Amino acid sequence: xxxxxxxxxxxxxxxxxxxxxxxxxxxxxxxxxxxxxxxxxxxxxxxxxxxxxxxxxxxxxxxxxxxxxxxxxxxxxxxxxxxxxxxxxxxxxxxxxxxxxxxxxxxxxxxxxxxxxxxxxxxxxxxxxxxxxxxxxxxxxx
Numbered sequence: 001x002x003x004x005x006x007x008x009x010x011x012x013x014x015x016x017x018x019x020x021x022x023x024x025x026x027x028x029x030x031x032x033x034x035x036x037x038x039x040x041x042x043x044x045x046x047x048x049x050x051x052x053x054x055x056x057x058x059x060x061x062x063x064x065x066x067x068x069x070x071x072x073x074x075x076x077x078x079x080x081x082x083x084x085x086x087x088x089x090x091x092x093x094x095x096x097x098x099x100x101x102x103x104x105x106x107x108x109x110x111x112x113x114x115x116x117x118x119x120x121x122x123x124x125x126x127x128x129x130x131x132x133x134x135x136x137x138x139x140x141x142x
Contacts, residue, residue: 085114
């Protein structure tokens with residue numbers, strides 16, 4: 001066998017992934033206190049309960065919009081990487097930004113990885129479609 005090819009990690013990508021994980025952890029930590037603050041008490045009058053439901057529904061709708069945009073970005077990214085892997089016969093394709101040192105697959109493994117990456121793009125598209133449906137259900141609730 002010949003010499004194995006590797007893609008070297010990108011420092012900016014590593015920092016971006018680290019910041020993303022820290023932000024996700026902060027959002028999860030702050031989510032419960034935010035929802036508790038937005039919800040009215042159980043012995044509140046009916047008008048206050050209805051207003052609380054509207055505020056929570058709008059909060060969920062805003063969250064769904066952000067998640068929908070992120071899902072579309074993932075669809076585009078995975079679709080492009082999968083297509084390039086099938087076209088070039090290497091996975092990950094050349095000039096792909098990676099976080100860890102990654103061995104380049106060639107041949108049948110690259111085709112399989114490209115097909116699985118495109119399948120991930122399709123699944124992310126289905127998640128985006130489910131978010132649109134959830135937003136439609138929330139709109140009906142308002």
